[in-house]
Every structure is written in C-alpha cells, then in structure tokens.
Amino acid sequence: MAVECEKFHSYVYNSEGHLLKFSATSWRAIRKREKNLMRIAFCFLAIFLLAPAGESAQTASPAADAVCVGGKASAPVKIEVFSDYQCPSCRDFYLGTMRSVLTKYADAGKVCVIYREFPLNIHPHAPEAARYAHAALQLGLRQWSQVTDALFMAQDRWAQDGKVEAAVASALTKEEMSRLREALKDPAIDATIARDIELGRQKQVTATPTFFITANGKTEKAVGVVQYAILSRYLDSLLAR
Amino acid sequence: MALRILERIFRLVLGTLFIYAGYTKLRNPFLFEMAVDSYRLLPATGVILVARSLPWLEVALGGLLISGWKLRYAAAFTALLLGGFLGAMAVAYAGGVEANCGCFSMEERISPLTLARDSLLFAMALSLAVYSWKKQTAQFSSTPNPG
Structure with missing residues (x-):
C-alpha cells in the first residue's frame, strides 16, 4: 500500500489497486479514533493493574462463644446466619440452601454453620419460635435441627x-x-x-436472612436468599485457597 | 456550549461509575454471583452468565463513555442497561425480596435510596443518549451531499 501526501489530501491505494482520497479532516478523525482506542486500552490496563487477586473484606469474625449447629469450630470456613423463623425468605434459605450446606459441607468438617436469632418486629411469633429453637439447641444439635426443620416447614400455619x-x-x-x-x-x-440481636445490630444487619462468610481471616457479608448451587461455588473457591 | 459541558460531565460521571462498578465486581466474582442470585429472578446458570459477563460490559461501556468513541451507541446501551437494573431492583423491592443491590459494593441492600440513585443515573444516561443521537443527526443533515 502506497501513501502519497499532498498539501491537503492524502491518496491511499487499497488492496485492489483503487486510489482512495483522504482529506485532512479524515486523517484527523482517524487519529482521534486511534487516541480514543488508546484511552480505552489504558482503562482496561488500569483495571487489571489495580485489581488485586484478593477481595475486599471486613475483618470481623464470628464471636468466640458461637455454637456451630453444623460442623466444627475449627472448620476453615464459617457461615454465620442472622435469621428470623417467621420470615419466608429465611425459610427458603434454610430449606433450599443451608440444609444442603449442613449435610454436604458441615458434616464433612469443611464449614461451621452458626445460626443467630434476629426476630424482626413485624413478625409477632418470631421471638417465641426463636426461644423454642434455642431451647432445642440446649438439648442437642439433632433436636435443634429437627425443631428448625419443623418450624420452617410449618411456618405458614403457626x-x-x-x-x-x-x-x-x-x-x-x-x-x-x-x-x-x-x-x-x-x-x-x-x-x-x-445478645444475638445486639450482635446483628452491631454488624449492621437490617434484613433477614443476612449471612457472614469468614475464611482466611476475612469476613464477607451477603443479604438475601442464595441458591445452593451458587453458594457452593463460593465455598468451593474458598476451600480451594 | 452549556450542553457540551453537561455532556462531558455526564460522560465522565457515568463512565467513572461504570468502571468502578465493574472493578468492584471483578474483584470478587463469587460475591457478585450471590448478589445477582439474591434478586431471585434467574436460575443458577443464568446467574453465573450474568455475573461473569456484566462486570466486563460495565468496564467496556465506562471506557467508551469516557473516550467518547461510538458515544451514541454507548450512551444508548448504558441507558438500556441502567433501565434494566432499575426494573430488576423495582421488581425485587416491590415483591419484598431481600436482595443485595450488587451495584457498587456487595453489602448494599436494595432500598429507596438505591432506587433513587439508579433513577438519577438512568436519567443521565438517557439524556446523554438523546443528546448524542440528536447531535449526530444534526451533523449529518448539515454536511453537504457530495453527489
């Protein structure tokens, strides 16, 4: 391809041998476009350079007195759930996600699951349900699990x-x-x-379910119902580190 | 003149916010997957697809907005995207779904404040798209026909 420059116009032969005429304005537009592309490339480069491999995290970890309702306290990952027995989202989260986490991760010793009571004011029977669940925990983990299952499954009725x-x-x-x-x-x-409610307030819990995942000394907060398939991907990534 | 200054401000604000939003999501993609999932609108595969592609799209759009290259397309797509975010947030909020906004940090719950902020950004993107399309049309109509 040959380029001949004149005072105001440039002529370029394309691959088929045709002569193309470019005005000075066209060249300016091309140069401007190149500059813009450079800027975009710079933005991408900056993102890659600035984004560290790690993740932003809080440093708070679950309280030492916390009882794992599944798994052991020495597990590499801890999930601390602030839940309300009368909240439909908490029911979906427990029955659809956390029960699987308890059997597949906690029972395997990979995760410690802590359930905190956070009965909301809009749910009049939630404090009573929380009392029963805590009393069941005093009897044993099996009883807690059975009572929690029953409370969530019959939530609509009670x-x-x-x-x-x-x-x-x-x-x-x-x-x-x-x-x-x-x-x-x-x-x-x-x-x-x-104490659970106060702890939740300190951790700025305003809705249920809210859960905190602690691994490698970092704690991440999440709000709402998350499917087991999605949560397990995150847990696997934490356990693989 | 005032419109041109406003255009630059909107481009800079939206572009910077989009790059920052994409950056926070790329830093922890698994947390962003959970945030998308908390809207309860998509199956798991849809959640993963959206969560893995959206941050890159945001960064690319942010870059285009700041550079001004293909501005009218970038602005229109940004407005469309923000409109989609606003719709999803409104549906989740109206349905009483406790969802993580997933906008700029992974700990922000959907609230009237997040809805108001997204509405403002949507209005900015929409006005930028309309202005850039009008400007382009005006440029074409003022260029003499070479034939």
Missing part, C-alpha cells in the same frame, strides 16, 4: 394461628418435649437471643 408449640411438638418425642419445656424456663435463653 405464623397464622400462633401455635408455635404444636409445630415444635410434632418434631420431638414426648420426653424431649418435656425437657424442652424445662429448658425454656432458663433465663439464659432470652439473654442469648438478646
């Missing part, structure tokens, strides 16, 4: 009629239920729930 105890009783034996009633008298239950 949220309407307020018969929380009936839903809890359906999940436990008579002997366990009588022990649970005894455990409910313990004032420590209310204190623990109050």
Whole structure:
C-alpha cells in the first residue's frame, strides 16, 4: 500500500489497486479514533493493574462463644446466619440452601454453620419460635435441627394461628418435649437471643436472612436468599485457597 | 456550549461509575454471583452468565463513555442497561425480596435510596443518549451531499 501526501489530501491505494482520497479532516478523525482506542486500552490496563487477586473484606469474625449447629469450630470456613423463623425468605434459605450446606459441607468438617436469632418486629411469633429453637439447641444439635426443620416447614400455619408449640411438638418425642419445656424456663435463653440481636445490630444487619462468610481471616457479608448451587461455588473457591 | 459541558460531565460521571462498578465486581466474582442470585429472578446458570459477563460490559461501556468513541451507541446501551437494573431492583423491592443491590459494593441492600440513585443515573444516561443521537443527526443533515 502506497501513501502519497499532498498539501491537503492524502491518496491511499487499497488492496485492489483503487486510489482512495483522504482529506485532512479524515486523517484527523482517524487519529482521534486511534487516541480514543488508546484511552480505552489504558482503562482496561488500569483495571487489571489495580485489581488485586484478593477481595475486599471486613475483618470481623464470628464471636468466640458461637455454637456451630453444623460442623466444627475449627472448620476453615464459617457461615454465620442472622435469621428470623417467621420470615419466608429465611425459610427458603434454610430449606433450599443451608440444609444442603449442613449435610454436604458441615458434616464433612469443611464449614461451621452458626445460626443467630434476629426476630424482626413485624413478625409477632418470631421471638417465641426463636426461644423454642434455642431451647432445642440446649438439648442437642439433632433436636435443634429437627425443631428448625419443623418450624420452617410449618411456618405458614403457626405464623397464622400462633401455635408455635404444636409445630415444635410434632418434631420431638414426648420426653424431649418435656425437657424442652424445662429448658425454656432458663433465663439464659432470652439473654442469648438478646445478645444475638445486639450482635446483628452491631454488624449492621437490617434484613433477614443476612449471612457472614469468614475464611482466611476475612469476613464477607451477603443479604438475601442464595441458591445452593451458587453458594457452593463460593465455598468451593474458598476451600480451594 | 452549556450542553457540551453537561455532556462531558455526564460522560465522565457515568463512565467513572461504570468502571468502578465493574472493578468492584471483578474483584470478587463469587460475591457478585450471590448478589445477582439474591434478586431471585434467574436460575443458577443464568446467574453465573450474568455475573461473569456484566462486570466486563460495565468496564467496556465506562471506557467508551469516557473516550467518547461510538458515544451514541454507548450512551444508548448504558441507558438500556441502567433501565434494566432499575426494573430488576423495582421488581425485587416491590415483591419484598431481600436482595443485595450488587451495584457498587456487595453489602448494599436494595432500598429507596438505591432506587433513587439508579433513577438519577438512568436519567443521565438517557439524556446523554438523546443528546448524542440528536447531535449526530444534526451533523449529518448539515454536511453537504457530495453527489
């Protein structure tokens, strides 16, 4: 390709041998376009240089007194969920996602799951359900799991009629239920729930479910229902590091 | 003159915000996947597809807006994208879905504030798109026909 420059115009032979005429304005437009492309390339370069391999994170980690309802405290990843038993999203999150996390990650020792009570003011029966769940946790992890399953699965019913105890009783034996009633008298239950709520406020929890994932000394906050398929991708990426 | 200054301001603001938004998402793609998923609008494969492509699209659009190259297309696409974000946020908020906005940080919940902010950005992008298309049309009509 040959280029001959005159005072105001340039002539370029294209691959087919045709002579193309370019005015000075055309050259300016081409140069401007090249400059713009350079700017875009610079933006991309800046992004790559500035983006570190790590991730932005808070440094807070779950409180030391936290009880893992699944997995061990020494697990490399901790999931701390602030949940409300009367909240439909919390039900979906627990039944659709967290139950699978408990069986596939917590039981394998990869993740410690902590459930915190965060009953919202708009749910009148949530505090009572939280008390039953905490009392069940005093009986054991199996009982907590059974009561939590029952409370979430029958949520529509007891949220309407307020018969929380009936839903809890359906999940436990008579002997366990009588022990649970005894455990409910313990004032420590209310204190623990109050502490969970206060902790949630400190962590700026304003909605449920809100969960914090801690791994490698970093904590990330997430709000809302997340599918198991999506959460497991994140957990796998954390465990692979 | 005032319109040209306003155009530059809008380009710079939207471009910078888009590059920053894309950057925060690229830094932690898994968290952004969870934010997209929290809208409860897409199946898992759709969530992954959107979460993995959107940040790059935002960075590219931001670059185009700042450089001014293909401005009318970039501005129109930005307006379309922001309109889509606004629609998704409004649907989630109206439906009572507790979702993470996923806009600039991964911890921001959808609220009237995020809706207002997105509406403002949408209005900016829309006015930029209209202005750049009008300007282009005016340039074409003022150029003498070579024939």
